[in-house]
Amino acid sequence: QVQLVESGGGLVQAGGSLRLSCAASGRTFSNYVMGWFRQARGKEREIVGQISRSASRIYYADSVKGRFTISRDNAKNTVYLQMSSLKLEDTAVYYCAAGSIDGALRDDAYNYWGQGTQVTVSS
Numbered sequence: 144q145v146q147l148v149e150s151g152g153g154l155v156q157a158g159g160s161l162r163l164s165c166a167a168s169g170r171t172f173s174n175y176v177m178g179w180f181r182q183a184r185g186k187e188r189e190i191v192g193q194i195s196r197s198a199s200r201i202y203y204a205d206s207v208k209g210r211f212t213i214s215r216d217n218a219k220n221t222v223y224l225q226m227s228s229l230k231l232e233d234t235a236v237y238y239c240a241a242g243s244i245d246g247a248l249r250d251d252a253y254n255y256w257g258q259g260t261q262v263t264v265s266s
Contacts, residue, residue, distance in 0.1 A: 145169040145241045145255040152237060152260030155229055159264075163224040165239030165257055172220040173197075176245050178253055179213060179224045181235035181262075190248050191237070194222060202248070207233075229264045236261050 151163040165177070176195055182188040192203040192213045201213050212225040222239055237260050240253035247253065 145172075145175065147239050147241060147255055147257035149237065149239055149257040149260040152262045154263045154265060157229060157231055157264055157266055159229050160225070160227045161229065161262060163226070163237055163239075163260060163262070165222045165224075167220045167222070167241065172241075173217040175241040175243060175255075176247065177213075177215060177222040178240045178242065178247070178250075179222075180238045180240060180250055181233075182238070182259075183232075183235040186235075188238070188250055190250070191224065193246070193248065195245050200245070202246070226262070229262075231264050231266060234262060234264045 146168045149165045155161050178193040179191040180188050181191050194201045194213045198215050210228045215222040239257045241255040242253035244252045
């Protein structure tokens with residue numbers, strides 16, 4: 144089992160920045176690829192990005208490319224999502240997830256999920 148806890152969400156003005164963290168406990172963190180997903184009200188959950196076990200490969204959804212940065216610190220069992228130039232449409236609950244399939248973009252490929260953290264972007 145892997146337990147994931149997100150933090151860092153909140154209310155931010157458009158154009159601002161936030162950094163989300165996802166702390167893992169349980170099994171060896173470096174064994175897992177990590178994904179960030181988000182779900183806006185009334186919409187399906189969508190992938191934001193994914194980072195490989197060694198951080199050698201990082202994928203971003205087109206909607207966040209150039210604005211968001213995913214990183215991980217395997218020594219601290221933590222993955223980060225740095226969000227900049229936030230837009231109203233970035234408002235959502237953000238989830239981190241752990242899985243074993245490198246390059247997986249579908250949420251059903253991930254085995255473990257955090258509880259989510261709300262990000263609200265205001266005008």
